[in-house]
Amino acid sequence: MSAKKRIAITGASGKIGRVTVEWLEKAGYELFLIDKKAPLTDAHPAMIADLENFGATLDALSSVGEDIYSRPEPAAFDAVVHLASIPHPRMIPDADEFRNNMLATFNVFEASRRLGIKNIIWSSSEVPTGVPYDQWDAPYVPVDEHYPARGISIYALTKVLGEEMARQFCLNNADMRITCLRLSNVMAPEEYAQFASWQDDPAIRQWNMWTYVDVRDVAQAIEKAVEYDVRGKDEFFITSDVTCMRTPTQELLDRYYPGVEKRKNFAGNESALSSEKAMRVLGYHPAHRWTDSV
Secondary structure, X not given: OOOOOEEEXXXXXXXXXXXXXXXXXXXXXXXXXXXXXXXXXOOOOEEEOOOOOHHXXXXXXXEEOOHHHOEEOXXXXXXXXXXXXXXXXXXXXXXXXXXXXXXXXXXXXXXXXXXXXXXXXXXXXXXXXXXOHHHOOOOEEOEOOOOOOEOOOHHHHHHHHHHHHHHHHHHHOOOOEEEEEEEOOEEOHHHHHHXXXXXXXXXXXXXXXXXXXXXXXXXXXXXXXXXXXXXXXXXXXXXXXXXXXXXXXXXXXXXXXXXXXXXXXXXXXXXXXXXXXXXXXXXXXXXXXXHHOO
């Protein structure tokens, strides 16, 4: 990091948000936390804001200073890390999930544009590429960024449309950068104990081809995206380099996805969702494997 950058983090109290705050804090960034609920730490200035409300979003993303010196200003942040969303299908009624995720994402994109904030990192997902893969004719493996978009659930649809909205924002605003990180089933270290229960029945995890990513690697990828200074919309899969299974990936694919085109031979339990682009372009390197913790 060449200079101390000021970063706004939405969803800062969530599973990814908490780890990202710690990661970026250690890296020397100046942080501002935004969430619907009170922050878990008082180490950084924060605002409780409902991102479904455009005025609240605009206000939160124009925050400068703290305590009695706080005030609204344009271009208050060097980047916005937008993590706030309903994170899974059917947690709330579909229409409510669509409204929440789409409206919050639009409000963050549009408020940033109006305020002159040029860099947005958004937590997309693997799901815009047709998850669960076993419910349709997945075209090929490894899954990469050229995979066809398909929103099977309402949650997935919000990610498909969110990525297209990001593309349109950048088409119409040449100085904007929106980086869509396609996070794959984010896991915290304390969740690795459950992986043992899946080993005798791989079908339990067939839905996303046995893919996951450690939350600490997500935080690493977010920092890489903050520092990636290329304009326009882009998307990157962020996954572990191994699956959640001990069974070799090639064996799993031959058994559970026999009709899918195999564009390579997989070594060991290598991930079937490829982070090669993120590694090559962003400099992302997954550093945490579940097998190191079990």
